[in-house]
Amino acid sequence: xxxAALAALTVVTVTVSYLHLxxxxxxxxxxxxxxxxxxxxxxxxxxxxxxKQVIFAILAFTGIFFLVLLMLPVISV
Amino acid sequence: xxxxxxxxxxxxxxxxxxxxxxxxxxxLASEVMLFGGLFSAYILIRTSAPSWPHxxxxxxxxxxxxxxxxxxxxxxxxxLSWASIAVGNLPQYRFYMGSTVLLxxxxxxxxTFEYGAKFLHHHFPSTDLFYAIYFTLTxxxxxxxxxxxxxxxxxxxxxxxxxxxxxxxxxxxxxCAGLYWHFVDLVWIFLFxxxxxx
Numbered sequence: 001x002x003x004a005a006l007a008a009l010t011v012v013t014v015t016v017s018y019l020h021l022x023x024x025x026x027x028x029x030x031x032x033x034x035x036x037x038x039x040x041x042x043x044x045x046x047x048x049x050x051x052k053q054v055i056f057a058i059l060a061f062t063g064i065f066f067l068v069l070l071m072l073p074v075i076s077v
Numbered sequence: 078x079x080x081x082x083x084x085x086x087x088x089x090x091x092x093x094x095x096x097x098x099x100x101x102x103x104x105l106a107s108e109v110m111l112f113g114g115l116f117s118a119y120i121l122i123r124t125s126a127p128s129w130p131h132x133x134x135x136x137x138x139x140x141x142x143x144x145x146x147x148x149x150x151x152x153x154x155x156x157l158s159w160a161s162i163a164v165g166n167l168p169q170y171r172f173y174m175g176s177t178v179l180l181x182x183x184x185x186x187x188x189t190f191e192y193g194a195k196f197l198h199h200h201f202p203s204t205d206l207f208y209a210i211y212f213t214l215t216x217x218x219x220x221x222x223x224x225x226x227x228x229x230x231x232x233x234x235x236x237x238x239x240x241x242x243x244x245x246x247x248x249x250x251x252x253c254a255g256l257y258w259h260f261v262d263l264v265w266i267f268l269f270x271x272x273x274x275x
Binding site: 002003006007010013014017018023026027030031033034037038041042045046051052053054055058059061062065066069070072073 | 092093094098099102103106109110113114116117120121124125133138142145146149150152153155156255256259260262263266267269270271273274275
């Protein structure tokens with residue numbers, strides 16, 4: 001089931017890329033689909049849907065620092 | 078005198094998880110920062126470049142799509158290998174772990190063909206910023222796949238010795254190897270659209 005969803009979303013994201021949408025729209029669609037696929041992998045394969053709180057604490061810190069890293073180009077301009 | 082790491086098979090009473098799993102997640106957190114730094118560099122370089130080519134103009138999208146499906150399938154076989162060993166079915170575990178290793182190799186072989194075609198057309202990391210980013214990100218990811226294959230190979234053959242001594246600890250190790258393998262899949266899920274499709 002998860003595999004079917006991941007495979008289908010891969011086909012969708014590739015198909016959308018062949019439409020050659022404007023860059024901002026294409027980026028939004030590509031990242032949204034990648035986000036859903038990533039959530040499926042993390043949630044089901046890495047079983048985060050039923051994980052202990054300490055793992056979420058680590059991931060929360062990771063998320064914050066990851067966002068800071070991604071924002072660095074914006075902040076530094 | 079040996080330094081014994083406690084709670085590697087049984088969950089720690091405070092955290093509720095084994096120290097092995099906790100350590101693996103801390104390692105994965107550091108990996109997020111490693112790839113995060115490179116993604117950040119990619120955004121900075123791309124947004125400040127006067128012009129930037131579309132990935133699909135220069136790269137082989139069908140091959141990368143195939144590799145995406147290969148990696149997703151390998152994640153499924155990894156889950157099945159862990160589920161098999163969790164119920165004590167060693168032959169089935171070997172089948173699924175072997176399949177995971179094989180699919181990892183398929184990914185690298187496809188990647189080798191992709192790189193080979195690039196080198197044939199004289200496209201190297203030094204060619205321009207696009208290829209520098211492309212080779213750095215996909216190359217580092219490829220090294221992670223190779224690392225995962227080596228770990229999985231160990232758990233496929235010599236590592237199973239532990240299963241006879243301590244099945245619970247071995248199952249935990251396979252779970253941790255799985256977490257790493259799924260993380261490598263997760264990185265590719267973001268690499269593929271951002272490098273190849275945009």
